[in-house]
C-alpha cells in the first residue's frame with residue numbers, strides 16, 4: 409500500500425483531529441496549573457484548557473505567546489499526556505537562546521497564561537485501536553509524543569507489545585526517567601532501552617555514541633511478529649539518521665512514521 | 672480579548688516585513704516529512720506529466736538538464752512556523768515543463784517518491800513563480816531537502832513544494848493530497864495563515 413492510501417485510511421479511521429471538523433481550529437486560552445522539572449533542561453507544564461476536547465497520542469499543538477506590547481511568537485509542541493478533557497500536558501526542553509522554550513521552562517509560573525490550538529498532525533499518531541507491535545525511536549525531546557503513546561498503551565486495554573529506544577546525551581538527560589523505569593518493570597510487553605550518545609553509566613556494556621544499526625531490533629518475518637509500526641521522533645539530524653538505519657535494518661519505509669522537531 | 676503571557680518579552684526579531692504572521696526567522700534548514708527520506712539517484716529519477724486524457728510525458732534527468740534553467744532567490748515558509756529568507760536555488764520553471772499541456776486543466780496533483788502527494792491550482796504553477804528545483808545554494812539539492820529534484824512554490828507553505836517529485840497529474844477537479852487529507856489547508860497561503868482546514 410502506498411503512503412497515500414495509508415494516509416487516506418488513517419484519516420478515516422484514526423483521526424480525532426482537524427480532518428474531521430469544520431471551521432477553523434480555534435485558539436484556546438490555557439492557564440498553567442502546575443509544572444515540574446524532568447531534567448535540568450526539560451520541564452513539564454500542566455495546562456488547564458477549558459474547551460479542549462482531547463487528542464490522539466502523538467499529535468501536537470501550536471502554542472502562542474503574546475507580550476504586553478502585542479508581540480507574538482508561535483511554536484509547535486507535542487502533547488505528552490494521554491487524551492483528556494480540558495487539560496493538556498506539554499514537556500519542553502530548553503534550547504540555547506530559544507525564544508519560546510526559555511520562557512516555558514524558566515519564566516512561566518503557575519497562573520500564567522498562553523494560547524494553544526489543536527490537536528494537529530493526523531499522521532504521527534497511535535491509538536489503542538491499532539493492533540500489532542510498535543517500535544518507538546526517540547532522540548532527546550523527541551521522546552515526548554512517544555511517551556503520550558506509551559501512556560495511552562498503559563492506560564488502555566491494548567496488549568500491543570511496545571519497545572522504546574531512547575537516545576539521550578547522558579543519563580541526566582533522560583526525561584520521564586522513573587515513569588519509564590516503572591513501565592518497563594510492571595508491563596512485560598513494554599521494553600525500554602536507553603542509549604547514551606556522550607556518556608553512560610559505569611556498568612553499561614554499550615559504548616556511548618550515536619544510534620547504531622545493532623541498537624535496533626530486527627523487523628518481523630512470517631514466523632516472528634516484529635513491529636508493524638515504527639514511530640521516530642527527535643531533532644532532524646537524529647530522525648534522518650535513525651530512519652536510514654531502520655530502512656537498512658530491513659523495515660519498510662511505508663511502516664515508518666516520522667516527526668522532525670527542527671534543528 | 673488577547674491573552675497576555677506574563678513575563679514574555681520575546682526577542683522581538685520577527686518584525687521583518689518579509690516574515691508572514693505567526694512565523695519566525697530561522698537560519699537552519701529544518702525538515703518536515705512524514706517518513707524516511709527516499710534515496711533516489713539522478714539516473715533513476717523521472718517525472719511523469721499526465722495530461723487530462725491520461726497521456727504521459729516522461730522527463731528524465733537529461734531532459735531536465737536540457738530545459739532552460741534559472742537561478743532565483745526566494746523566501747520560504749514552513750507551516751511549522753519557521754521562515755527562511757533569501758534562499759537561492761536553481762531550477763526549471765514548471766510552465767516550461769508543462770508546455771502547452773496545462774491549457775484546460777484547473778488543478779494539479781503532484782506525486783513524489785515515497786508516495787506523498789499534494790494538490791495545487793494550475794494557475795499557481797504556471798502564472799506564478801514555481802520551479803522544479805535541483806540546486807540549493809550552489810550545490811546539488813540534498814535528499815533530505817527533496818533531492819534530486821523538488822517542486823518549489825515559494826508563495827505557498829512549503830509542504831506544497833513537494834520533495835522528491837516524480838509526477839504532475841493534470842485534473843479538472845481538485846483532489847486533496849497527503850497533508851491536505853490529514854487536516855492541513857487545501858491552499859496554504861502563509862500571508863493569510865492558511866495552516867489547517869478551515870483557516
Ligand SMILES: Cc1cc2nc3c(=O)[nH]c(=O)nc-3n(C[C@H](O)[C@H](O)[C@H](O)COP(=O)(O)OP(=O)(O)OC[C@H]3O[C@@H](n4cnc5c(N)ncnc54)[C@H](O)[C@@H]3O)c2cc1C
Nearest residue numbers: 483484485486500501503506507508509549552669670751
Ligand atoms: C511538530 C513539532 C513538535 C514539537 N514538539 C516539541 C516538544 O514536545 N518538546 C520540545 O521541547 N520541543 C518540541 N518541538 C520543537 C519546538 O517547536 C521549538 O522548535 C523549540 O522549543 C525551540 O523553540 P525556541 O523558540 O525556544 O527556539 P528558537 O528561538 O526558535 O531557536 C533558537 C536557536 O535554537 C536552535 N534550535 C531550534 N530548535 C532546536 C531544537 N529542537 N534543538 C536544538 N536547537 C534548536 C535554533 O537553530 C536557534 O539557533 C516540536 C517541533 C515540532 C515541529
